Amino acid sequence: MSFDLQKILESKRALRRNLAARPVAEKLRMLDALRERELAIRGRAVHSDSSGLREEPVPYRTKPA
């Protein structure tokens, strides 16, 4: 464990490389788990319409004008 920022960033990059290199089936199982977590978090979140910036969800299949 270190508080050296460069080491921390490098270890994050290494983790991402390691995750990207895993078998696709394993990565898809991770997506399953991530979605379950995200739904659980969203279910607990308190929503407010008045605060925060929000990007409108334009479907990415459409060509920007």
Next chain:
Amino acid sequence: MDIKEVIAVINQMQADGVIERYAIGGAVGATFYLEPVATLDVDIFVAFRSEPGSLLLSPQPIFDYLEARGGTMEGEYIVLSGWPVQFLPPTSLLVEEALGQAVEKDVAGTPTRVFTAEHLAAIALQTGRAKDKARLLQFVEAGALAAPRFQAILARHALVDAWQKFERQFLSDAP
């Protein structure tokens, strides 16, 4: 909740002749090349068949087929194995090309088709939302793009200027 089951159902739908060909795009498609990033849905691009006597392309046969096999409609999505799945037609030349050039992948014995990394990156550039730019950065940082192929796609689809702007914004060391 199991994406592999979703893929198996779509493969069966293709084998049964409901769709001609399909390819996975979006965040799930990107996961074939990058580390997984949370997403709430699965984007499946398909070449829709026109219904007999109609010039309009319709997703209705897909919905009918999947509902008969336990899928449930939720707005524009159909939920399969716990995942909202959206079936999308190729509405731009870039996406049409991506569908045509999608590559075969194997998910632990289950075959599927996925957009190439270069097409996923080009579509992200074209779409241009914050999360698309983040995904494009992921592709670049991971070294997942074949530069000649990516540049050729950018040139074919008039995205060179957009790419140069993206490079200046995110890939330049200069302030």
